[in-house]
Amino acid sequence: MKNRITEILGSQYPIILGAMRFITLAKMAAAMSNAGGFGLIAASGMKAEPLRKQIRNARELTDNPLGINIPVYRPNAFEALEIAIEEGIKTITTSAGDAGKLIKRIKEAGIKVLHMAPTVEMAKKAEDAGVDGVIAVGTEAGGHVGRDEVSTLTLIPQVVDAVRIPVVAAGGIGDARGWVAVHALGAEGIQMGTRFLVTEECPVPEVYKQAILAARDNSTMIAARKGFPLRALKNKAVMAIREMEEKGANQEEINAFVDKLGSEHKNDPDYMLMPAGQIAGLTKEITTIEELIKRMVEGANRLSLELAGDFES
Numbered sequence: 001m002k003n004r005i006t007e008i009l010g011s012q013y014p015i016i017l018g019a020m021r022f023i024t025l026a027k028m029a030a031a032m033s034n035a036g037g038f039g040l041i042a043a044s045g046m047k048a049e050p051l052r053k054q055i056r057n058a059r060e061l062t063d064n065p066l067g068i069n070i071p072v073y074r075p076n077a078f079e080a081l082e083i084a085i086e087e088g089i090k091t092i093t094t095s096a097g098d099a100g101k102l103i104k105r106i107k108e109a110g111i112k113v114l115h116m117a118p119t120v121e122m123a124k125k126a127e128d129a130g131v132d133g134v135i136a137v138g139t140e141a142g143g144h145v146g147r148d149e150v151s152t153l154t155l156i157p158q159v160v161d162a163v164r165i166p167v168v169a170a171g172g173i174g175d176a177r178g179w180v181a182v183h184a185l186g187a188e189g190i191q192m193g194t195r196f197l198v199t200e201e202c203p204v205p206e207v208y209k210q211a212i213l214a215a216r217d218n219s220t221m222i223a224a225r226k227g228f229p230l231r232a233l234k235n236k237a238v239m240a241i242r243e244m245e246e247k248g249a250n251q252e253e254i255n256a257f258v259d260k261l262g263s264e265h266k267n268d269p270d271y272m273l274m275p276a277g278q279i280a281g282l283t284k285e286i287t288t289i290e291e292l293i294k295r296m297v298e299g300a301n302r303l304s305l306e307l308a309g310d311f312e313s
């Protein structure tokens with residue numbers, strides 16, 4: 001499959017492994033790139049040398065292109081970009097902030113960039129800043145989501161109409177049906193996060209994987225709605241964050257509480273913070289990344305043939 005997104009990524013398929021902080025590291029990124037998709041190493045929270053090491057480790061596992069994701073608001077954003085340049089990364093994604101802050105250096109280095117945008121306004125702003133494409137992410141997604149809670153179904157066609165650069169869809173895609181649906185909406189590629197949490201290569205604890213396998217359509221909720229909204233599996237931790245917020249806690253207090261939870265409740269599914277999207281409810285088995293991509297590609301081919309002619313009168 002060839003289009004403007006595969007051209008930017010240099011991958012066989014326009015499918016991106018959504019960056020997941022401290023989860024999508026060398027092993028997952030390389031497995032994704034070996035499967036024909038585009039593997040991303042999450043730079044969020046990583047110091048320079050560990051990030052460099054992850055990139056080098058991934059390179060030992062695959063010859064195919066892979067990239068890194070840089071959340072712009074993080075203090076290590078500029079440093080992570082320098083590492084990407086030094087290590088010869090050709091495509092990156094940026095998120096959570098103004099892509100314009102990094103764009104001059106990105107362009108000087110000849111790197112391609114896709115920026116994540118949860119609204120039409122933010123997608124247009126990223127286009128004006130000079131990014132090569134946008135990843136429009138709906139509120140169904142796992143992890144941090146936009147404050148305005150615009151859904152993927154409504155966001156994608158509006159972003160596609162508003163920008164000239166290619167659009168990747170993220171948020172709520174878990175199988176070939178989701179891919180074909182957003183393709184019909186005008187997206188030239190997809191990014192998935194939650195579905196990759198239940199792959200063999202994913203390093204999250206087994207309790208996290210099992211909680212996703214057991215999840216239903218309504219098993220997630222958004223915590224920290226007024227601060228930095230985060231969609232995660234509903235449990236005591238998320239309910240406690242909601243309660244803190246209702247009582248007026250600010251983002252710093254919430255962050256401190258989350259850090260405390262992380263250290264005190266390792267592997268306790270009631271109190272671990274487990275970011276996941278609404279598509280967790282669709283996910284019923286653990287597969288390898290290779291198998292997942294194979295099913296996505298075969299399924300999308302089959303579905304598009306089945307759909308041909310459905311709308312003739």
Ligand SMILES: Cc1cc2nc3c(=O)[nH]c(=O)nc-3n(C[C@H](O)[C@H](O)[C@H](O)COP(=O)(O)O)c2cc1C
Nearest residue numbers: 018019020021095141142143171172192193194277
């Ligand atoms: C556990 C987890 C961690 C995430 N960490 C990041 C991150 O560090 N940077 C980022 O841009 N997006 C992050 N995301 C968002 C994903 O990259 C992706 O856009 C999102 O999961 C897509 O929606 P889906 O979960 O419905 O597939 C994270 C998502 C999850 C579930």
